[in-house]
Amino acid sequence: MSGQAPEISSDVALVPRDLAPGVARLPRRRRSRHRPAWEEPPSRVGAVVKFVVLAGVVLAVVFPLWTVIVTSLSTQAETIRVGGLVTVPGELTLNAYRQILSGGIVTRAALVSTGVTAVGTLLSTVVSVLAAFGLSRPSSLWHRPILFVFLITMFFGAGMIPTYLLVSGLGLINSYWALILPGAVSAFNVLILRNFFMGIDNAILDAARIDGAGDWRILGAIVLPMSRAVTAVVALFYGVGYWNAFFNAILYINDNAKWPLQLVLRSYVLQGVTLPGSGVGQVDVASGAVTGLPIKMAVMVLAIVPILVVYPFVQRHFTKGVIFGAIKG
Structure with a gap:
């Protein structure tokens, strides 16, 4: 009808009043942000x-x-x-490091910790990758019952005494394997790897199978190169765990010559015990002090430095690996 005003679409931009006096002002539309607020x-x-x-x-x-x-x-x-810890450097010396490294106990303990960490990290990472790859394939045999068993171990454990009886029954008391095998596989790390493997496009894996590649070839040539970040993070988890572990040594190692570095550190710092052959007692007696605080801190530095050296090389994969492993897709 000629007497009616033309309809104004809601998509029409706002028209100023001075340009169109007879047109009512439309409500201002909110601008949609192209990125979230925390990225502004x-x-x-x-x-x-x-x-x-x-x-x-x-x-x-x-x-x-x-x-x-x-x-x-x-x-x-x-x-x-x-009267205790020093915060402002005064007279500096390397006598504490010379003393603990000349005795033999700390040096041998550092070698034990290095060997256990290297072998344990390699073994745990390989087993976790194989288990995660098998559990990520829907066609694998009994993958759901096995996955359920993994999940149960995250919430329920056998306990200290049954575990000790198992380790003792296997003849692992006073063996380095007692420091590795009881905690060789973490269900949490296996699930992180499994979730990441499930996020890999099946079309890539199917194309490899069409070309004649088997499961081992697919795992080594396709899956592992695509999962370097999450594998590095899992290896870091295992490495830090093995390096810092001391409770298994308390339970299963009776010979102090096989003690890892963390157990030696515990004997120095917490218990104040000077191990035979460590060469620390001579310094304490000569200085007239009951406890050697520089000796304790020197052992602590030796226990911290390896992780500080390794972590920067893995740190760039840390966030990416954890996020990709925790979220499917």
């Missing part, structure tokens, strides 16, 4: 808050490490003068 540049206040929080976190991590290193490089007289 922070405001000045937000940047300052982030800097303060991150600086506090870095200080909380670096300051204890700095204190341990400085104390390990200080003399016994310096620790007695300050």
